[in-house]
Amino acid sequence: xxxxxxxxEEDRDRALAQLVEFLSIPSxxxxxxxxxxxxxxxxxxxxLLKADGFQTSVEQTGGHPAVVAKRIESDTLPTLLLYGHxxxxxxxxxxxxxxxxxxxxxxxxxxxARGATDDKGQxxxxxxxxxxxxxxxxxxxxxxxxxxxxxxxxxxxxxxxxIDANMELLSADAVxxxxxxxxxxxxxxxxxxxxxxxxLEVGITGPNRDLHSGSFGGAVQxxxxxxxxxxxxxxxxxxxxxxxxxxxxxxxxxxxxxxxWAALGHDAEGLARELGVETLFGETGYTTLERMWARPxxxxxxxxxxxxxxxxxxxxxxxxxxxxxxxxxxxxDPDKIATLIEARLKNLLxxxxxxxxxxxxxxxxVLLPTDGIYVESAKEALETAWGKAPVMxxxxxxxxxxxxxxxxxxxxxxxxxxxxxxxxxxGPDEKMHLEDIFMGAEAVARFLELxxxxxxxxx
Amino acid sequence: xxxxxxxxEEDRDRALAQLVEFLSIPSxxxxxxxxxxxxxxxxxxxxLLKADGFQTSVEQTGGHPAVVAKRIESDTLPTLLLYGHxxxxxxxxxxxxxxxxxxxxxxxxxxxARGATDDKGQxxxxxxxxxxxxxxxxxxxxxxxxxxxxxxxxxxxxxxxxIDANMELLSADAVxxxxxxxxxxxxxxxxxxxxxxxxLEVGITGPNRDLHSGSFGGAVQxxxxxxxxxxxxxxxxxxxxxxxxxxxxxxxxxxxxxxxWAALGHDAEGLARELGVETLFGETGYTTLERMWARPxxxxxxxxxxxxxxxxxxxxxxxxxxxxxxxxxxxxDPDKIATLIEARLKNLLxxxxxxxxxxxxxxxxVLLPTDGIYVESAKEALETAWGKAPVMxxxxxxxxxxxxxxxxxxxxxxxxxxxxxxxxxxGPDEKMHLEDIFMGAEAVARFLELxxxxxxxxx
Numbered sequence: 001x002x003x004x005x006x007x008x009e010e011d012r013d014r015a016l017a018q019l020v021e022f023l024s025i026p027s028x029x030x031x032x033x034x035x036x037x038x039x040x041x042x043x044x045x046x047x048l049l050k051a052d053g054f055q056t057s058v059e060q061t062g063g064h065p066a067v068v069a070k071r072i073e074s075d076t077l078p079t080l081l082l083y084g085h086x087x088x089x090x091x092x093x094x095x096x097x098x099x100x101x102x103x104x105x106x107x108x109x110x111x112x113a114r115g116a117t118d119d120k121g122q123x124x125x126x127x128x129x130x131x132x133x134x135x136x137x138x139x140x141x142x143x144x145x146x147x148x149x150x151x152x153x154x155x156x157x158x159x160x161x162x163i164d165a166n167m168e169l170l171s172a173d174a175v176x177x178x179x180x181x182x183x184x185x186x187x188x189x190x191x192x193x194x195x196x197x198x199x200l201e202v203g204i205t206g207p208n209r210d211l212h213s214g215s216f217g218g219a220v221q222x223x224x225x226x227x228x229x230x231x232x233x234x235x236x237x238x239x240x241x242x243x244x245x246x247x248x249x250x251x252x253x254x255x256x257x258x259x260x261w262a263a264l265g266h267d268a269e270g271l272a273r274e275l276g277v278e279t280l281f282g283e284t285g286y287t288t289l290e291r292m293w294a295r296p297x298x299x300x301x302x303x304x305x306x307x308x309x310x311x312x313x314x315x316x317x318x319x320x321x322x323x324x325x326x327x328x329x330x331x332x333d334p335d336k337i338a339t340l341i342e343a344r345l346k347n348l349l350x351x352x353x354x355x356x357x358x359x360x361x362x363x364x365x366v367l368l369p370t371d372g373i374y375v376e377s378a379k380e381a382l383e384t385a386w387g388k389a390p391v392m393x394x395x396x397x398x399x400x401x402x403x404x405x406x407x408x409x410x411x412x413x414x415x416x417x418x419x420x421x422x423x424x425x426x427g428p429d430e431k432m433h434l435e436d437i438f439m440g441a442e443a444v445a446r447f448l449e450l451x452x453x454x455x456x457x458x459x
Numbered sequence: 460x461x462x463x464x465x466x467x468e469e470d471r472d473r474a475l476a477q478l479v480e481f482l483s484i485p486s487x488x489x490x491x492x493x494x495x496x497x498x499x500x501x502x503x504x505x506x507l508l509k510a511d512g513f514q515t516s517v518e519q520t521g522g523h524p525a526v527v528a529k530r531i532e533s534d535t536l537p538t539l540l541l542y543g544h545x546x547x548x549x550x551x552x553x554x555x556x557x558x559x560x561x562x563x564x565x566x567x568x569x570x571x572a573r574g575a576t577d578d579k580g581q582x583x584x585x586x587x588x589x590x591x592x593x594x595x596x597x598x599x600x601x602x603x604x605x606x607x608x609x610x611x612x613x614x615x616x617x618x619x620x621x622i623d624a625n626m627e628l629l630s631a632d633a634v635x636x637x638x639x640x641x642x643x644x645x646x647x648x649x650x651x652x653x654x655x656x657x658x659l660e661v662g663i664t665g666p667n668r669d670l671h672s673g674s675f676g677g678a679v680q681x682x683x684x685x686x687x688x689x690x691x692x693x694x695x696x697x698x699x700x701x702x703x704x705x706x707x708x709x710x711x712x713x714x715x716x717x718x719x720w721a722a723l724g725h726d727a728e729g730l731a732r733e734l735g736v737e738t739l740f741g742e743t744g745y746t747t748l749e750r751m752w753a754r755p756x757x758x759x760x761x762x763x764x765x766x767x768x769x770x771x772x773x774x775x776x777x778x779x780x781x782x783x784x785x786x787x788x789x790x791x792d793p794d795k796i797a798t799l800i801e802a803r804l805k806n807l808l809x810x811x812x813x814x815x816x817x818x819x820x821x822x823x824x825v826l827l828p829t830d831g832i833y834v835e836s837a838k839e840a841l842e843t844a845w846g847k848a849p850v851m852x853x854x855x856x857x858x859x860x861x862x863x864x865x866x867x868x869x870x871x872x873x874x875x876x877x878x879x880x881x882x883x884x885x886g887p888d889e890k891m892h893l894e895d896i897f898m899g900a901e902a903v904a905r906f907l908e909l910x911x912x913x914x915x916x917x918x
Contacts, residue, residue: 208735214856218750224759232691276667291677300683308763312819360771397673
């Protein structure tokens with residue numbers, strides 16, 4: 001590998017200059033005014049990968065285009081699918097940025113720009129790694145297909161249909177994604193679990209119009225009173241979701257997971273300070289990390305009823321509503337949970353009111369393999385690059401595409417993140433440490449070599 | 460009285476024509492664009508009363524003017540204070556009116572216009588009654604002071620200070636107000652009780668910013684979850700307010716009240732149908748009328764937290780809030796109740812959250828005398844005019860000025876309403892039956908005669 005590492009190091013300045021160009025394009029997928037920038041960014045990326053030796057195309061999806069880059073070395077080599085995204089979250093100085101979000105600058109060894117870590121910077125680790133292999137040896141150790149979409153930050157609305165229409169192109173032995181993070185700076189991690197989601201809206205209707213609370217107060221069920229009484233019973237004082245059957249399918253945490261996470265020395269007091277709360281709170285019997293990563297929740301995401309302007313309006317509201325969602329963990333099915341929640345809500349409804357429940361969104365939880373050649377190779381690559389063994393962690397959020405790939409391609413998915421949890425993805429002053437970019441590139445370069453298995457043997 | 464009744468009948472057409480003019484002026488006090496109309500209406504009214512023989516003035520209040528009309532006949536006669544208002548609620552065709560709200564028309568014996576019953580039409584009964592006395596006999600049987608304000612529908616912001624500044628002018632032996640209603644068409648009523656109000660806003664804050672419900676769900680108290688849990692405990696399943704001490708000062712309903720109201724044959728099923736609910740609901744052990752008129756309540760008037768737009772946003776909100784208010788009954792003090800509610804709310808707050816409670820509005824409940832010369836005279840006057848004895852009722856809402864008069868003037872207040880509950884005050888197609896206007900005028904004319912007591916004897 002020394003030849004490849006040497007090329008990686010020699011390429012640093014040029015790669016960084018290109019990353020600055022890449023980050024300068026405001027490819028904000030959610031803002032129609034930036035549609036042309038998104039398109040320009042796709043073409044910039046395709047040209048860059050073409051120059052490196054990939055067969056590239058900018059694919060129309062119905063929304064913003066996806067960039068596909070492909071290099072097939074040999075039928076006998078395994079094929080890797082890299083998924084990433086070149087679009088970014090909105091950003092403007094008024095949000096509190098200290099530097100222009102689309103004028104990247106390096107300060108104290110960190111590159112500051114929207115997309116620095118999510119996901120342009122992490123994506124660049126893969127580009128640098130592939131380039132080093134190609135420069136040093138004229139070829140890749142595996143076949144590599146890159147699918148880099150332009151709508152991740154605006155809902156990936158066209159991704160599923162694009163994948164469905166391109167199953168042959170995308171079929172791979174494994175999928176690798178670098179859109180997560182290290183556990184903390186200097187502590188590399190592989191993410192093997194993501195929570196799912198079951199998101200509902202509940203609306204309660206009482207009288208056929210808003211009533212005067214003086215004239216009618218005491219005569220009818222108040223839908224806002226009823227809503228609070230119903231929702232207030234869904235989570236008990238110990239933080240446990242109080243819905244019959246809710247925990248029935250939960251795959252319990254294994255002892256090794258609890259041990260490994262406990263050894264991370266998570267600073268709960270520091271988190272409480274950072275969030276500005278006197279104390280954290282959650283299901284009794286689990287640590288904060290366990291609760292955030294591997295236990296299901298029920299959170300109210302929105303409440304609305306009656307009058308919420310300034311001052312007093314004596315209305316007895318005709319309607320009250322809430323958005324609520326459960327984060328789900330492995331074993332739980334979003335549709336089944338939605339049915340349980342709906343049954344519980346309706347069961348708690350008193351007479352004199354009607355209720356409507358709408359299912360807004362669902363995502364299956366994901367538990368990826370924690371062993372096998374791809375995971376083992378990723379561990380080894382990270383350990384060599386960082387000088388420290390990675391930890392196996394989960395994440396509390398959902399990345400729907402992971403479930404899509406795991407399900408549709410039936411291939412192992414490796415979530416190898418190089419950024420840090422405090423890199424401020426989606427926030428002002430997003431950044432990525434240059435050392436993380438370089439170590440990430442090295443890790444990918446080593447990973448490609450390690451997974452180049454032919455006939456059960458490393459090449 | 461025959462001479463006076465004859466004059467009343469002869470004056471009908473002219474009075475009705477004047478009422479149409481009065482109703483044609485869009486004196487909408489809440490809408491700045493109508494400020495000149497409000498002013499014009501005050502002057503119209505002052506001129507009309509001057510022509511009838513009153514000493515009138517349009518008094519500046521800091522807001523819309525008040526009309527004061529005065530006729531002192533003799534030091535030996537009792538002095539009555541009539542309170543009413545010439546301003547009206549907003550109204551436009553787009554709200555669902557069948558006829559132009561400020562182009563009064565008589566259809567099927569009812570005059571349709573904004574203000575028809577609230578309060579221009581009811582006020583006109585007094586004008587017609589006084590005029591009949593003056594035409595028939597050249598004088599009134601009592602001294603009469605009218606205070607007709609122009610801000611009742613926009614909060615009476617300047618009324619208290621105007622009263623304070625004019626205590627001598629307004630001092631009276633009794634106050635009469637016609638801004639309530641009959642119990643139902645054909646069943647006259649005197650209203651002797653009004654509920655009070657204690658209106659609060661509660662805000663709960665958790666983390667210092669909205670969090671991603673995936674990354675942080677399970678780590679912290681969700682303020683929306685906590686708000687529902689807290690508010691959901693404030694009223695029990697039997698409709699009783701679950702706040703320690705809440706009922707301690709409540710003056711219980713007397714048996715005569717319960718008997719008299721039961722005899723009214725209130726149609727609870729009809730009310731449920733009209734409100735579009737399957738069943739009514741309220742505190743166990745009380746009839747619907749008792750609950751609406753004479754039992755305290757706790758209603759949530761507004762809820763707000765997190766995301767309430769279309770679709771799903773996975774936010775764990777930093778804040779959640781509610782507006783809530785209690786209707787209070789005789790014996791209960793708004794400040795004391797606010798203190799009890801606040802203590803209960805704070806007592807239910809779990810660790811990890813902070814709470815702010817703001818007191819937005821309070822009004823004392825009112826229980827007026829149900830006997831004495833003024834009430835007895837009102838009963839007799841109504842019975843003669845309607846051919847049916849009035850019932851003694853209460854109302855669920857608050858009319859703050861009643862408490863102000865009862866308190867500041869120390870005089871009995873008679874609430875004698877001539878409209879009907881279904882006259883659609885504040886709604887589209889507001890109306891008043893002409894027969895109610897004429898019977899109301901007759902009742903007032905008789906009332907003036909009946910209360911003209913000198914040296915303990917009717918004149």
